[in-house]
Amino acid sequence: MKLHIHDTLKREKVEFVPQNPSRVTLYVCGPTVYSYAHIGNARPVVVFDVLFRLLRRLYGETSVVYARNITDVDDKINKAAMEQGVAIDVITNKFADIYNQDMATLGALRPSLEPRVTHNMDAIVKQIADLVAGGHAYAAEGHVLFDVESFKDYGRLSNRSLDDMIAGARVEVAPYKKNPQDFVLWKPSKPGEPVWDSPWGPGRPGWHIECSAMIEKNLGLPIDIHGGGHDLIFPHHENEIAQGVCAQHAHGHDAGYARHWMHNGFLTFDGDKMSKSLGNVKLVHELIKEVPGEVIRLALLSAHYRGPLDWTGELISQTKSRLDGLYGTVRKVKDVAVHDVVVPAAVMEALCDDLNTPKALAELSALAKAVEVAESDAARSMAKSNLLTAAGVLGLLQQDADAWFTAGADESLSARVESLIADRAAARAAKNWSEADRIRAEIDGLGVEVMDGPAGATWKIKGGV
RNA sequence: GGCCUGAUGGCGGAGCGGUUACGCAGCGGAUUGCAAAUCCGUGUAGCCCGGUUCGACUCCGGGUCAGGCCUCCA
Numbered sequence: 427m428k429l430h431i432h433d434t435l436k437r438e439k440v441e442f443v444p445q446n447p448s449r450v451t452l453y454v455c456g457p458t459v460y461s462y463a464h465i466g467n468a469r470p471v472v473v474f475d476v477l478f479r480l481l482r483r484l485y486g487e488t489s490v491v492y493a494r495n496i497t498d499v500d501d502k503i504n505k506a507a508m509e510q511g512v513a514i515d516v517i518t519n520k521f522a523d524i525y526n527q528d529m530a531t532l533g534a535l536r537p538s539l540e541p542r543v544t545h546n547m548d549a550i551v552k553q554i555a556d557l558v559a560g561g562h563a564y565a566a567e568g569h570v571l572f573d574v575e576s577f578k579d580y581g582r583l584s585n586r587s588l589d590d591m592i593a594g595a596r597v598e599v600a601p602y603k604k605n606p607q608d609f610v611l612w613k614p615s616k617p618g619e620p621v622w623d624s625p626w627g628p629g630r631p632g633w634h635i636e637c638s639a640m641i642e643k644n645l646g647l648p649i650d651i652h653g654g655g656h657d658l659i660f661p662h663h664e665n666e667i668a669q670g671v672c673a674q675h676a677h678g679h680d681a682g683y684a685r686h687w688m689h690n691g692f693l694t695f696d697g698d699k700m701s702k703s704l705g706n707v708k709l710v711h712e713l714i715k716e717v718p719g720e721v722i723r724l725a726l727l728s729a730h731y732r733g734p735l736d737w738t739g740e741l742i743s744q745t746k747s748r749l750d751g752l753y754g755t756v757r758k759v760k761d762v763a764v765h766d767v768v769v770p771a772a773v774m775e776a777l778c779d780d781l782n783t784p785k786a787l788a789e790l791s792a793l794a795k796a797v798e799v800a801e802s803d804a805a806r807s808m809a810k811s812n813l814l815t816a817a818g819v820l821g822l823l824q825q826d827a828d829a830w831f832t833a834g835a836d837e838s839l840s841a842r843v844e845s846l847i848a849d850r851a852a853a854r855a856a857k858n859w860s861e862a863d864r865i866r867a868e869i870d871g872l873g874v875e876v877m878d879g880p881a882g883a884t885w886k887i888k889g890g891v
Numbered sequence: 892g893g894c895c896u897g898a899u900g901g902c903g904g905a906g907c908g909g910u911u912a913c914g915c916a917g918c919g920g921a922u923u924g925c926a927a928a929u930c931c932g933u934g935u936a937g938c939c940c941g942g943u944u945c946g947a948c949u950c951c952g953g954g955u956c957a958g959g960c961c962u963c964c965a
Contacts, residue, residue, distance in 0.1 A: 584895085609963085656959070661961085691897085754928065784913075792913085
């Protein structure tokens with residue numbers, strides 16, 4: 427099946443054809459590890475995780491190389507380290523670990539590569555040197571700056587001209603810049619901050635150069651797909667292109683940088699942008715204490731990735747109900763065998779159409795219904811296999827269905843409930859309905875709901891989000 | 892000011908120039924000792940104004956509103 431994706435640079439949906447089907451390369455901008463990730467940070471992670479899973483289905487698990495960087499050199503990191511009186515790696519290691527744990531809770535697979543700035547300083551310095559050698563960058567007062575006028579395509583990704591940018595510039599222009607839009611590749615560190623050696627003096631890299639240098643070193647140019655949040659188009663990705671393309675000029679190459687660009691839409695929180703000043707930043711680390719990670723994942727996939735998504739309590743509760751329904755179906759057939767099947771075509775088609783996850787989820791509902799209405803064991807087995815395989819590409823329904831409903835119950839509660847259910851079963855067998863109802867009320871009082879089924883009663887923790 | 896998104900039923904959210912999206916919630920029925928779940932059925936749409944068309948939620952033009960970017964924020 428052919429995959430089509432919307433390419434930000436071409437501004438249209440295009441067929442995706444990798445340069446090398448046995449080595450498909452994907453890069454997504456990752457976190458700056460100075461604090462916790464918020465729910466907006468999680469959207470690209472989940473979206474591109476679905477793309478990663480889809481590409482692995484299309485080209486084979488070992489044929490996709492997915493890199494997501496970890497930015498571990500940054501002013502905010504320096505600030506946090508300074509305030510806490512520790513080395514920066516104490517901060518960065520801590521938050522990188524938390525980030526990976528939190529994203530794993532959202533069902534995101536670990537990328538193939540997680541390059542860090544501190545481990546790639548050689549590549550960064552080399553790329554800057556190439557840019558200087560090629561006449562695309564200049565040193566001034568301890569800084570090295572990219573000369574935007576040296577790259578004719580500058581502004582193409584974000585569709586803005588240099589004139590527009592100058593007109594809109596609100597930032598104070600440093601006197602050593604040739605052009606107000608020139609951006610920093612290397613800069614001196616302030617006293618007390620970490621420093622690395624370079625031909626232009628001790629200092630640290632700018633933000634944009636790390637991605638293009640790590641991509642060149644770890645994936646090789648050009649890569650197939652570069653992804654990230656919509657807000658990174660300018661200046662970050664615009665600058666990456668400039669660096670990645672121009673650095674090759676020093677060696678007489680011009681292979682391009684990224685063959686396709688994909689950007690996810692913005693996430694708002696109760697209608698507003700999340701910001702510290704509004705005090706409405708929702709951290710994933712906190713949210714997963716209240717809401718199952720899979721609910722968050724499904725909610726993030728409920729709208730098309732390019733559109734906006736408003737994060738609300740209503741969205742969470744609707745999503746929880748929907749997922750309960752799906753797991754309820756799976757639970758009913760928990761003893762039915764599954765076998766290897768191909769991903770059902772309708773789901774594959776939806777995902778291959780620029781990751782149409784809402785459509786794919788609608789197809790998932792149809793597959794769940796097929797499980798419910800199956801009339802033979804063979805049909806049930808087939809339907810269940812289809813459902814779970816389809817859900818797998820979306821990273822959903824992969825946990826035990828019983829555990830889904832009983833999560834949050836400790837062992838003593840589980841034992842107590844099981845015991846009461848046994849008593850109730852005996853009462854029901856004796857048609858002692860009043861006793862059966864009394865026991866149900868007692869179970870209810872424990873915050874648990876009991877449901878009778880043909881194969882005995884099941885139970886779940888009530889309420890939720 | 893420049894650039895870019897979006898506007899669909901009570902809520903979330905897709906496709907599509909003419910025929911059911913789907914989900915959550917509601918309603919009716921089946922089933923159930925009761926309940927839950929499930930199944931069957933059902934109501935409620937397409938920001939405004941023009942235009943194209945036999946026919947527009949879907950195409951074109953113009954508005955309005957909302958959000959984002961232009962400040963090393965996904």
